[in-house]
Amino acid sequence: HRNLLGLAGLAPHELLFLLDEAEQWVELNRQPKKRADLLRGLTIINAFFENSTRTLLSFEIAGKRLGADVVNMHAATSSVKKGETLIDTALTLNAMRADAIVIRHASSGAVRLIADKVDCPVLNAGDGQHEHPTQGLLDALTIRRALRARGETEETFSGLKVVICGDILHSRVARSNIHALTTLGAEVRVCAPPALMPEGIEQLKVKAFHDFDAALAGAEVVMMLRLQLERMQGQFVPSPREYRHLYGLTLDRLGKAAPGALVMHPGPMNRGIEIDSNVADLVGEVGAMQSLITTQVEMGVAMRMACLDVLTRKARAMEGWA
Ligand code: CP
Secondary structure: OOOEOOOOOOOHHHHHHHHHHHHHHHHHHOOOOOOOHHHOOOEEEEEEOOOOOHHHHHHHHHHHHOOOEEEEEEHHHOHHHHOOOHHHHHHHHHHOOOOEEEEEEOOOOHHHHHHOOOOOOEEEEEEOOOEOHHHHHHHHHHHHHHHHHOOOOOOOOOOOEEEEEOOOOOOHHHHHHHHHHHHOOOEEEEEOOHHHOOOOHHHHOOEEEOOHHHHHOOOOEEEEOOOOHHHOOOOOOOOHHHHHHHHOEOHHHHOOOOOOOEEEOOOOOOEOOOEOHHHHOOOOOOOOOEEOHHHHHHHHHHHHHHHHHHHHOOHHHHOOOO
16 A cells, blocks of 8 residues: 655656645635545545644544544544554554555654554645645645646746745654755745755755844745744744744735745644734735634645545555655
8 A cells, every 4th residue: 555654755747736726726725615525435544643733623524524433533532642652553543444544743764663553545634744745735726726826837836936944943844845955946935944944855856044034035935934933843943023024924924035035834824923814814816815723724625635535445545655
């Protein structure tokens, strides 16, 4: 079976195949009745060892709209709390004959560990600081659709200037976006305070900045990240007020980006710290500056439908994938 553990190493045609697959589900999800019973009879387990709103709900909705039986396991109310190990938990889920398992875990690599122990496809819903592949895909889909709405159909990502700003060190969202967007030909700039910039990030073919205004010059997409205070391990982090001053996306600062720049944030947001409310809620005409944050959530459901469908029903389309 094939898994979706990360976007590192996927080829452009593999990424574009998944984006193309998602388009049909965007259309279905906009209909009054949102059912396609393609996965009827299959069981999908969402095993979440870390909190989530968007990812958990959208995987659940995605599985249900495709007709699968979806069950959620929350670590906080499971036998993990009684000390059951990750491997024993994986073997337990496997014995229930799931047809796909979706996992979120606080440790980088935990999802691969589980994938090696079970007989069905495993989808990474975010593992530690490693990857959040469906987020990278849904962000790419969101960008592609926004640019297509402006009539830019050819080579959408080629040379596109994207800034990813915030807690790059702890961000699996940043890593998956970097892999997807650089593979598709975008020019990715990452911006963070020195303590939150991983060493050697340039090896991922990105340009690193500590000065947000410099990073923003000419940017067509500005992706803000949450300051992940729960993952800090002694790093020096500016106070919230200082952080906003240096790295917060204010309306004024957005003016330094390209005209019509698109604003993104994977959520959950710290409003007033990494992004101001009047930027997060910016409703612009096509071609004008606009926030795509709620569109990202909408694309999340469609993208997860595509991933579940491809991994379970169209597995042969993924021959050779990770
Ligand atoms: N973007 C994202 O992963 O959000 P959740 O943590 O709410 O799933």
